[in-house]
Amino acid sequence: MGETFWNLSAERPESISKADADRRNQLMLESPSHSDGDLLRLLGNGDERAFLEFYRRHQGMVYRFALQMSGKTDIAEEVTQDAFVAVMSSAQRYDSERGSVAAFLYGIARNFVLRALERERPYVTILDDPAADYSARMGREAAPGQDVFGELARNERLETLRKAVLALPPAYREVVVLCDLHERDYAEAASALGCAIGTVRSRLHRARALLAEKMRAGERCAV
Amino acid sequence: MNEDRELLPELLEDLRALASDGPREAPPHIEERLKIEFRRRKRHRSLVAWSPVGAAAAAAAIALLFWSHSNKPAAGQNPPVTAAQPIAPAADDVSEASFYPLPEAEGLPAIENAMVVRVELPVSSLQLMGVPVGEERAGASVQADLLLGQDGLARGVRLAP
Numbered sequence: 001m002g003e004t005f006w007n008l009s010a011e012r013p014e015s016i017s018k019a020d021a022d023r024r025n026q027l028m029l030e031s032p033s034h035s036d037g038d039l040l041r042l043l044g045n046g047d048e049r050a051f052l053e054f055y056r057r058h059q060g061m062v063y064r065f066a067l068q069m070s071g072k073t074d075i076a077e078e079v080t081q082d083a084f085v086a087v088m089s090s091a092q093r094y095d096s097e098r099g100s101v102a103a104f105l106y107g108i109a110r111n112f113v114l115r116a117l118e119r120e121r122p123y124v125t126i127l128d129d130p131a132a133d134y135s136a137r138m139g140r141e142a143a144p145g146q147d148v149f150g151e152l153a154r155n156e157r158l159e160t161l162r163k164a165v166l167a168l169p170p171a172y173r174e175v176v177v178l179c180d181l182h183e184r185d186y187a188e189a190a191s192a193l194g195c196a197i198g199t200v201r202s203r204l205h206r207a208r209a210l211l212a213e214k215m216r217a218g219e220r221c222a223v
Numbered sequence: 224m225n226e227d228r229e230l231l232p233e234l235l236e237d238l239r240a241l242a243s244d245g246p247r248e249a250p251p252h253i254e255e256r257l258k259i260e261f262r263r264r265k266r267h268r269s270l271v272a273w274s275p276v277g278a279a280a281a282a283a284a285i286a287l288l289f290w291s292h293s294n295k296p297a298a299g300q301n302p303p304v305t306a307a308q309p310i311a312p313a314a315d316d317v318s319e320a321s322f323y324p325l326p327e328a329e330g331l332p333a334i335e336n337a338m339v340v341r342v343e344l345p346v347s348s349l350q351l352m353g354v355p356v357g358e359e360r361a362g363a364s365v366q367a368d369l370l371l372g373q374d375g376l377a378r379g380v381r382l383a384p
Contacts (some may be wrong), residue, residue, distance in 0.1 A: 046265045048258070055257060063249035080249045084257050088264055158244060161237050180238040212234050 036101035037094070044091035055084055061102065061182070062109045068177045069113045071166045075120070079112040086112075099191035106178065106192035114170060157215075164214035172207035179204050279342050279369070279377075322370045322379025336373040341366055341383055349380070 036057070042050030059080060066079035086108050094104050165176055178189040179200070186204075190197045344367045346360045366383035 046268065048261055048265070051261050052254070052258070055254060059249045059253070060247045063253075064245065064247065067245065077250060077253060081253050081256060084253075085260055088261060154240070157237060158241055161234075161241055165241070176238070180235070181242040183242065208231065208234060211238075212231060215234060215237075 037096055040087075040091040040094050040101070043088070051088065054087070058101070058105055059084070062105055065106060065109050065177060065182065066113050068165070068181055069110075069170070069173060070117060071162075072120075075113070075116045079109055079116060082112045083109045100188055102184070103188050103191035106184075107194065110174060110192065117170060160215060160218045161211070164211050164218070167214070168207055168210060172203055172210065175200055175203045176207045176211070180208075279344050279348065282342065322368070322381045324379050325377055328376065328378040331372060331374070331376055331378065334370075334372045334378060337378075338371045340369045340371055342369055343367075344380075349382075 036054065039050045039054040039057075043054055062083050063076055063080045066083075067073065067076035070076060070079070083105065087105070090108075094101065098104075099107075165173060165181075168176065174193060175189060178184045178192060179186065184192070186197045186200045189200045193200065343364050346363050346365055349365065349367070368381050368383050369377045370379040370381075372378050
């Protein structure tokens, strides 16, 4: 009976193939370029090095998405952490046929951002300036020899735009962040948001019109 | 509307500037927290994976205790059948090398007095140990020998011959 499916004393052919698999995984990690799909498979099997490589490769993208969506560094940090914790448990569920790894990550991060924004909503008062936290983090000084006034005007304009993006309804904000700030194409944005490409296109058109309107209003005020 | 169209190229340019603005990286402490969480989950997962083996080993230890305190059977009679029975190992039958080592036994003290206990295990739990077993038998049960140390803790496992 034992001989049929467990032969420890003899050749152990399946153990050899397991060792081969481990060696292959090792080589995969040591190779300079391995795909996100490989890393997800390895980290799903508990490989810490694969997880760290995957995290280092994508953390900036997730963090910036969360920061640009919320305007708050504490939410961005929380979302980044939660998103990668979710990756630990759902790495095996990633299906490359359903979209890119970036879309997979944006989709996870988006759910956490929307949840955080929903949670924060009752506590927002008219004194809150959602862009203030973000702006404080952005704080720049003009380099010596730079056109100080030009730089000031540019910063002011970017600040107005940042506030305008944050003031957009989330459904419009997320397409602006994905397509304009992260330069993702419509298909990838649609995959991340779980909607049709046409929906992304129409929301983006509407969102840009709203932003243009806000920028124009801002310029009028400045004049 | 026309005014908006005129504003659009400028808006797209500003959006590009905004895209290249701001932090590019998450703060380093997040990586540290995630590392800790990853290790915690890995430990938890291996604990869950080994729980059937742990349960079998515990059952074997209890059975062993029960057996050692019960009366010995009369000569020529078979011992009573229990969930696990210590087997009388032949000298060449108990070499540690013939057992598949259990990873959770790595930190245990070396074996001074070994005992081999026969138990019935689901094939799926053998697969969890990394023992190569045919997928088609995953639902079945097999008789396996557990190598117990002097402390009653399992050190290795092998399929009963």
